[in-house]
Amino acid sequence: MAIGVDCGTYTLVSAKRSMTGDFILKKEINAFIDLPLENRFVFNMMKAAGVPLIEKDDMGYALGEAAVNMAYTLPSLELKRPMKDGCVNPKEKDAFQIMSIMLHSLVDAPSKDGEKLFYSVPANAINQETDADYHSKVLQAIFKSYESEDGYKVDPKPINEALAVVYAELGKKAYTGVGISCGGGQVNVCYAMYGNPIFQFSIVNSGDWIDKQAAKACGESPTFINKEKTKIDLRKEPQNLVERAIITQYRLMIEKTIQGIKEGLSNASKSVKSEHPVDFIVAGGTASATGFTEIFADVIKQANLSIHVGDVIRPVEPLYSVAKGCLIAAEASGN
């Protein structure tokens, strides 16, 4: 057995294999809110309602989707995020400990000591300074400190998240093609041939950027936009100001991303030739919006990339591709 974990800026997903070979997937939002414990009544009521809560140093915290729902309903509450732009935020050291609790709780217990666990990491960004190595070390320390109730530990290894998309979705094409993971903080790109990464890079400009820009345009909070954008069909005419702002920012984000991909490919692919059209898999939470893949395909085919674009494919479950790919890599690494 093995474990895969997608450590995303906005969503955490764990993947395991059932006895019948199916994926067992669990997800939660990588966010929390502070709940001062002066009034324990609120805390206790939330606990009774089944909200994931923790207590630490005289402070309570509501975690995951419940925290997002509370911040959406009460804009005065500040939604806190342990990660920013695809990496752990070194200015949010306290949040690391909370993320550690979230990850330890999300991971299903290993079936033996030293079980392989592959976790996703981004590549360093080409348009902004990011520190993917520091990010990877923090996550490794979190997973190394994990211990199940049976006393089993895991053997954690990082894997590029866009490469994980290739493993999850291009098995029938000999693990050859371009994997794109559009997450909350970054878009990660990896061109792999027979499962080997030829080049990989990332661009800071994804879901959080859409939330921020659309929020500015229509005077709402990013948390509100984040919720509203899940309801929109990007191919339809907008019906109000919020929809107009979101659709506009999605299109801008796709155009900026493909411009970044074009630059990244032209820099990286000088030593790479491809005789055949290369398929693109577009996965991740930001790519889950209805109509995203169609717009992405239109724009990328007009972009005149340095490699010949084949099919642009949306996985059946784009949010789970990275975690599935991490699991497949962990299984392939042997145990």
Next chain:
Amino acid sequence: MANLINPSGVQVITKDGEMTVSLKIDLNINLNGTAVNIPINETAKVKNMDDDDKVEWMVPDFANSKKINFGK
């Protein structure tokens, strides 16, 4: 006449395999017999610290956590 100048303040910041050294040096320059004290400690900085440099790039210690009902 040569004088030994000792830096009055030295700050070393290491991050990502790079090292930034800031030195404070007080110079006394004698012009036409008149001693002119020119402190140049601020201008001698190699690089100003911005907010990012104040971040401690240490990997914190983590302990095994008590598991909660998280994820669906």
